Amino acid sequence: GESVGLHLPTLSVQEGDNSIINCAYSNSASDYFIWYKQESGKGPQFIIDIRSNMDKRQGQRVTVLLNKTVKHLSLQIAATQPGDSAVYFCAENPGGYNKLIFGAGTRLAVHP
Amino acid sequence: DAGVIQSPRHEVTEMGQEVTLRCKPISGHNSLFWYRQTMMRGLELLIYFNNNVPIDDSGMPEDRFSAKMPNASFSTLKIQPSEPRDSAVYFCASSSRTGDYGYTFGSGTRLTVV
Numbered sequence: 001g002e003s004v005g006l007h008l009p010t011l012s013v014q015e016g017d018n019s020i021i022n023c024a025y026s027n028s029a030s031d032y033f034i035w036y037k038q039e040s041g042k043g044p045q046f047i048i049d050i051r052s053n054m055d056k057r058q059g060q061r062v063t064v065l066l067n068k069t070v071k072h073l074s075l076q077i078a079a080t081q082p083g084d085s086a087v088y089f090c091a092e093n094p095g096g097y098n099k100l101i102f103g104a105g106t107r108l109a110v111h112p
Numbered sequence: 113d114a115g116v117i118q119s120p121r122h123e124v125t126e127m128g129q130e131v132t133l134r135c136k137p138i139s140g141h142n143s144l145f146w147y148r149q150t151m152m153r154g155l156e157l158l159i160y161f162n163n164n165v166p167i168d169d170s171g172m173p174e175d176r177f178s179a180k181m182p183n184a185s186f187s188t189l190k191i192q193p194s195e196p197r198d199s200a201v202y203f204c205a206s207s208s209r210t211g212d213y214g215y216t217f218g219s220g221t222r223l224t225v226v
Contacts, residue, residue, distance in 0.1 A: 034214055043116075043203050043217030044155070089155065098143055098207055099168065100215060102155040 008087065010107040019077040021106045023090030028071060030092035034100065035064060035075045039086045044102075047075070047088075077108075085110045116218035118204050124224045130192040133221045136185055137206030145215060146179055146189050147203040155203070161187065194225045 013019050025033065031052040036044035050057045050064045050073075057064050063076040073090050087107050091100040117136040125131050137144050145160040159169040161181045169179070176195070181187040191198055201222050205215035 041219075043205075043219050044215075046214040046216070049214055099145065099157060099160050101157065102147075104154050 008105050008107045010109055012109045012111060013080050015080060015082060015110055015112050017080055019075075019080045019084070019108060019110075021075045021077075021088050021108065023073040023075075023103050023106075025071050025073060025090065025092045025103070027092060027094040027101075028068075030094050032093035032098075033064070033066060033073050034091045034093075035062075035073075036089045036091060036102075037084075037086045038089065038105070044089060080108075080110050082110050082112065084108060116204055116206050116216050118202075118218035118221050120221060121219065122222045122224075124226065125194055127195055127225055128193045129225075130190065131194045131198075131223060131225075133189040133202050133204075133223070135187045135189070135204030135218060137187070137204070138216055139185065141206035141208045141216070142184070143207045144181060144187050145205045145207075146187070147205065147217075148200045149203060149220070150200045158189070191223075194223075196225045199223055199225050 034049040035047040037047050038044045048059045048062050048064050050066050055066050061078045065074045077084055085108055087105045089105045090103045093100055116138055119134045123131060143162050146158040148156045148158055156171055158171045159179045160167055164181045164184055177191055179189045201220045203217050203220045205217045207215045
């Protein structure tokens with residue numbers, strides 16, 4: 001799948017550095033959030049999720065932080081690798097049935 | 113599990129023709145979602161089903177678009193008649209209501225209407 005292209009914000013990092021991708025969500029009633037990674041020609045792939053009763057969750061090399069006060073979500077990637085180059089989307093569940101609303105996405109470019 | 117399977121992978125059609133996109137969700141998942149992705153609008157939710165029943169089709173752009181889920185293992189998204197502005201990548205995703213609600217996406221169908 002071709003990701004949203006020309007107007008995406010881009011984060012450029014050096015291989016080995018840490019990356020932080022930010023997302024502002026819209027609905028204060030949202031209680032579940034997910035980060036997805038989309039590589040060129042593929043569908044979005046689940047990375048990590050967090051519920052609104054938490055403010056931090058860690059996975060393998062990734063950490064998601066949730067600030068409900070300002071409706072902000074961030075994804076931290078430790079020791080970024082070339083394989084991390086992709087478009088990253090945050091998604092929120094505004095409640096009820098488990099439908100997800102996606103943000104516009106951020107392109108992460110990792111340079112050797 | 114083979115994941116969410118979409119077909120065809122690519123579709124090129126002429127304006128005015130009918131297009132049918134197909135999706136097989138992950139076995140045991142009871143929610144199915146159709147999304148459209150374009151450069152201008154990003155990922156848009158078109159419609160979703162729960163237990164084969166359409167729950168919300170407010171994202172379907174026009175009456176030219178229709179979606180069905182005749183059983184738990186198959187769904188179609190149909191565009192009739194197709195127009196050039198329908199060109200996009202269409203994704204199907206499925207999820208389970210038990211445990212985490214993360215979706216699993218298919219690889220998408222790239223539709224080009226000329």
